[in-house]
Amino acid sequence: MGYSPTVRGRRLIREVERLRRERGLSMEAAAERLGWSVSKVYRLENGKSRITTDDLADMLDAYGVWSPQRDALIQLCRDARRRGWWTAYADVFTGSYISMEAEASSIRIHGQVLVPGIFQVPGYARAVIIATEPGIGPQDADRRLAARLARQDALFGQDDPPNVHAILDEAILHRQVGGPSVTTAQLTALAEAAARPHVIVQVLSFTAGANAGMDGKFTLLGFPDDPPVAYVEGLMGDIYLEAAEETDRFHAAWTHLVSQALSPGETVQMIRELAKEHR
Helix, strand or coil, X not given: CCXXXXXXXXXXXXXXHHHHHHCXXXXXXXXXXXXXXXXXXXXXXXXXXXXXXXXXXXXXXXXXXXXXXXXXXXXXXXXXXXXXXXXXXXXXXXXXXXXXXXXXXXXXEEEXXXXXXXXXCHHHHHHHHHHHCCCCCHHHHHHHHHHHHHHHHHHHCCCCCCEEEEEEEHHHHHXXXXXXXXXXXXXXXXXXHHCCCCEEEEEECHHHCCCCCCCCXXXXXXXXXXXXXXXXEECCEEEEECCHHHHHHXXXXXXXXXXXXXXXXXXXXXHHHHHXXXX
């Protein structure tokens, strides 16, 4: 498994690249000054390899960076190596998404097929896990379910949880997953989640017609001190978009979706009515 930098790791990468460029050094010139291969500089600046404190100290020496900036960057490097709760489920959570979600101050989710994992009740989550991973054994299914529930606890159990805003296609509410009783429990839980002070849920009704999210689901993560990240998940792998021109497109699509979707109040009413129909 390759290295997947956390939010702090990505911030560190941006800083070391910025320092190199400010000194007018190409990757080749930096590698020569450091006594490294060019490929090592490339791997560190592109998040392919972890920046160790020794690597960072060498770069700061080569780029002439002294305290207090030096101390701050070394501390950032140490923070980037800190183990999060999700490392206990490294066999389940691959890639960088969960570590970024854990540090986000805002999470905007556009969903088309399923209730987002952060809102799934156990019965619904288990049904989804079994359906989307044909042939999975009971123990592996239990492991993935435990990881999903731990993610919810970590996200919503903190003192200052992130602001979560989800826009869900109406089809999600009509799709029966796990049977009528499970679907009822899931819809009831979704309506309750939407009533939390830091959570907004809106439904994009069938009557909305063509909309800005028809190309696929996506998630926008916002951070207090870092640029936003757009995350797109698919069968061919995960894509993280950070360039301003890329994230701006998703923010524009999000703005249109918000205007096309039902209001939060109308959404909760619809969810509760559908929950009654499944009883």
